Amino acid sequence: MKHHLAPLFDGHDDVQAEIDRRPADPADHVATTRRVLDAHHPERLTLTVSAVVPETPTAVTLRLRRPDGADLPPFLAGQYVAVYADGTSRPYAISSSPAHPDHWDLTVRRVPGGRISNHLADTVRAGDAVTTTGPLGTFHHHPLFHGDDVVFLAGGSGVAPAMSMIRDIVDHGIDRRFHLLYGSRSADDILFRDELDGLAAEHPNIRVDHVVTAPGTGWAGPTGLLTAGLVHTLAGPLDGRMVYVCGPQALYPYALAQLTELGHPARRVRFEANGAPADPAAQPHWPADAAPDEEVTVTARGRTFRTRRDRPLLDALEDQGIRPEAACRSGECSLCRVRVVKGAVHTAQEGRLRLSDERFGYTHSCVAYPVTDVELDV
Template identity: 75%
Template sequence: MTHRLAPLFEGHTDVQADIDGRPADTADHATETRRLVASYHPRRLTLTVSEVITETVSSATFRLRSPDGADLPPFLAGQYVSVFADGTNRPYALSSSPATLDHWDLTVRRVPGGRISNHLIDTLAVGDPLTTSGPMGVFHYNPLFHGDNLVFLAGGSGVVPAISMIRDIVDNGLDRRLHLIYGSRTPDDVIFHEELDALAADHPNIRVDHIMAEPGNGWAGPTGLLTASLIKTLAGPLDGRMVYVCGPQALYPYALQQLEELGHPRRRIRFEANGAPADPTRQAHWPADTDPDTEVTVTAGGTSFRTRRGRPLLDALEDQGVRPEAACRSGECGLCRVRVLKGTVHTAEEAQLRLSDERFGYTHSCVAYPVTDLDLDL
């Protein structure tokens, strides 16, 4: 069928005749497109643990490979995958280099009372299967906006995305500088200690400074907290450099305060999403006189149950066997988005909602807390 505007163009008759004379295209392009998209962005992968590397007394790296030996999907240094285990999931940053895709490395640090970190470290062994999502997340280098002179403030296991970024620079010979300032409790707690120091010694565009909260005897480096004064001493004038921050939740507001004291603009600071708030009642918009330990009734997915006001909706749903799709558990990815049909929730500051979500009643269940009885649409 000739489009009604075609006659307006010179030579359209010859072009149309050429099109009409071609053999019919019977290829299933939709299926091929879906296959290609799935290879880069799989919802689930069942991988095999090929090696377990003890990093410190409280952390380990699990090397994951495809059972058939195929390369794994590509990722950007700083991204994470969601690990599915024990009826729930948790995000863990990839510590390996994007230059090598025959395996992924997941480095996990034990969290006291942590459901999945302890489960993985205590039970996962060579040969075991592990289900993950594909790579995701926005905590990675952006060549258009981040510049080529970077600072990374890390605390504890927050060094994991930093080592991936450093390995990326080294393995791919990137014309990029990165200064890692890494705070740990003691020298024995430093993850990748020897490798970080070796990479910094061998590559002038990589610099690593360690800071110890409890240095003990024999430590000659910086000690204490990552203050504005110490950042300035180690990194020099920030001059608008992009600063990445990753570590325990308490590091984020503290690091922001120190960087603001140095006059560093907020738009030049990148925070890694790192879980639901430890205490949602400390947020300014938590409803007054609402006791987080009292219970309400939640109705969702054909079931009703009681749960504490101070417990994230996603956790409460999973306890009842109702498992919405989820990944970051930090309010960022939006996969656990649910609609509140009736009732009120406290949506934490961490939630990165769409502009229309408040109007239509949507929230991210991983960082939403039931203030009243709720009816949910999953």
């Protein structure tokens, strides 16, 4: 059907005449496009664990492949996939190289009380099936804006995306300088230590410095935290280099403070989204009269239930069998977006809302907390 505004454009008659002269196209372009999209951006994949590789006393790497042996969707080094288990999901960075599309490696560390991490690390075996999303996330190198000389501050399992980036540089022969400053609790807790040290020794454009907080006997490297002074000592003047930061939640405000002390501009720092805040009530815009441990009522999809104010809405909904699409669980991807019909919620600082969200009542349920009784459109 011709749009009523089309004749207002110069040359419309000639273009329309050309369209009319073309023979009818019987191809189903919608189906073709759908197949291409599903191949590169699938909503769900059921993969097979081909190997479980012990990394440290607290971490393993799960190697995932398609059951039919076909290549997996491509990804950019630094991206993650969400893994589904026990009625919920968690994001894990891919630690393998994009140069090997036949598998993804997910490196998982046990954490106290970890619902999914401990399940994956302790109970999953080779041959088991795992359900994931396709690759997601914006935490990857952008050659136009990030330059060819980057620094990565990693803590604990936050080294996984750095490992993928380093492997990518090596496998593809990328002309990029990469300096990893990697903080661990102890020497035996350093993930990929031998491989990292070996790659740094073989490739002059890659440098790796390990820093441990609890050095044991025989440790001769740097110790303590990644302070401004230590970053300067190891990396030298940052001079506007792009700095990536990934690790436990406490690393983010700390690293930003240290980089700010060095005079490094915030626009040259990239943080990987890493979960909901541990204590949302500690954020300055949490309502002073809302006790975080008190319960409120949530109504969604015809169900009404009680939940604590300091529990993310996404977690509370999943407990009731209501499962919005979710991936990052950190307020970034927006897949778990819901509309607040009645009541008030606290959206954590981590939530990256659109300008129109506040006007129309939308929030990201993974970092939203009900401070009053609420009704949701999910």
